[in-house]
Amino acid sequence: MESSEGLWAFKEKRKTNVEKLRSLIASGVDPRVPYGPYLRKCTKCGAEYLPEESAYCLRCGAKLEE
Structure with missing residues (x-):
């Protein structure tokens, strides 16, 4: 999932938000179906x-x- 976030951030010309992704995963959200x-x-x-x-x-x- 982090690689997907990195690719989208590159495409959208923004910084990655891996911390948010990791916190969602830690809280039990399945990142494949947000x-x-x-x-x-x-x-x-x-x-x-x-x-x-x-x-x-x-x-x-x-x-x-x-």
Whole structure:
């Protein structure tokens, strides 16, 4: 994950933020899925596998039910 952060920082011409990444990993966040596992489904358009922490559908924009 640190190498990915380094590449993005280079692309965006900014300093790396490895400390933030390491603190997230230490707190139990899986860096491969930073917005939670893909478990949600939109009842309006039927989109599946939306990130667990999404408030809105990524396809149609409808507010997701809790």
